[in-house]
Amino acid sequence: MAFPKTETVPDALRAWSVNWSEYAPVDITPPALRPDSLAREVPDWAEGAASPTDVANWRQRQDNALVPYALDERGWPLHPHGRTGRTGRNLGRWAENAAADPIVVAGHGRHRHLLLITREDIEVEAIPGGMVDDGETAPKALVRELQEETGIDLAGHQPVILSREIVDDWRNSDHAWVASTSALYQLPEQVTALAADDAIDANWWPFTSLTHLDAAITAAGRTLYAAHRPLLRRALDHLDQH
Template identity: 75%
Template sequence: MTETTVPAALRPWSVGWPEYTPKDITPAELRPSALASQVPDWAEAAPTPAHVTDWAQRQAAALVPFEVDVWGWPLHPQGRTGRTGRNLGRWGENAAADPIVVAGTGEHRQVLLITRDDIGVEAIPGGMVDPGETAPAALVRELREETGVDLADHQPVILGRDIVDDWRQSDHAWVASTSALYLLPATVPAVAADDALDANWWPFGSLDELDAAVTFAGRTLYAAHRPLLQRALDQLADRD
């Protein structure tokens, strides 16, 4: 059978599961026949992980350590996902940067979110780190591209480097993000661009307050970013 939900006991790669048949989520443009004729500018050309030749370097540079199996395929650090194939630019880890911009203090605190154009939810204005780019540079670039806000002169607080529960992840391709907190005394103008349909400031006294405001507006908060936003709130609580 094809599994899309994996029981917690069967997620670890060390646990045998001969019947495991994950769902292939590879879109048409990333299938071998399509890559043979045209490679999207956001993706690597390797049709399978076996065609990747620098796994040792990728493992050494990874934000989150991962293993490669005996066939040369990278294994998701958190175990089986119920999905196989690739719906991301690279096999293995895809490095991302998520700038969390917070303005004001106390009950007047607000956070800057965008409406993503791919899944239509309210999310942190982040994205993938470009080849050869550093995470700090990507944080600034993604924020500027998606909201017009330029914080190149600001020093953020790095919150963590973690796996993100991205909707495109699979057993062999996933997202690991550097999340960072930027603090401003007050809100600044933000205009949606690039991959954003909209950009707005939202109340950010707590995750519940944010969720309620987003829901009241008829929108949905991106579930994968909830842990990152909560980490920012925890950091702010330590400063209060």
């Protein structure tokens, strides 16, 4: 799948406090989320607001956000990390879209392996995570997403919460982005994983370092999802320290 083109954002102009009158972000809104389509039918995974102006509960959303963000003079949410080169919405909600990423590791030391899925949308190797449903907590979403995409039920396991942060998702824009709760599950040995839902494959990969993980994935003719690299690096740091 081809990723959307973006306006290149120099580091010096990324902050919203810096004036950039020539800034022309690329609209990445897919047809299903454009105003005319939303007026006819709202997808079951998205809210019906055609623009941030149509959202009435900004104070509540800001209070519940994993990562704080501000609104501009129009009342539109601003990506906490600054300009992205993209505008519009290719996610279910305006502003923060909460996700849950369960990092499942089996074994210890040089025998460690990591569970990854092949994502159906962009066909790369990724953590078997997904979006938190309305009214759902992140811990419940971690268990649900893992079971839906791999068939593995870890409801009885207590994970280590590693981070709550914005991830560099390809769908992020100036006004809609993904913030993830990542959690580490440690198993004594590998268990059977069966790809389902948004996954087209599920496999265990060597996980002694990111270098070894990259080498194994590349040797198989596949690619590791770049947005998940910081999450996996944090998991490795935790494992190496405990």
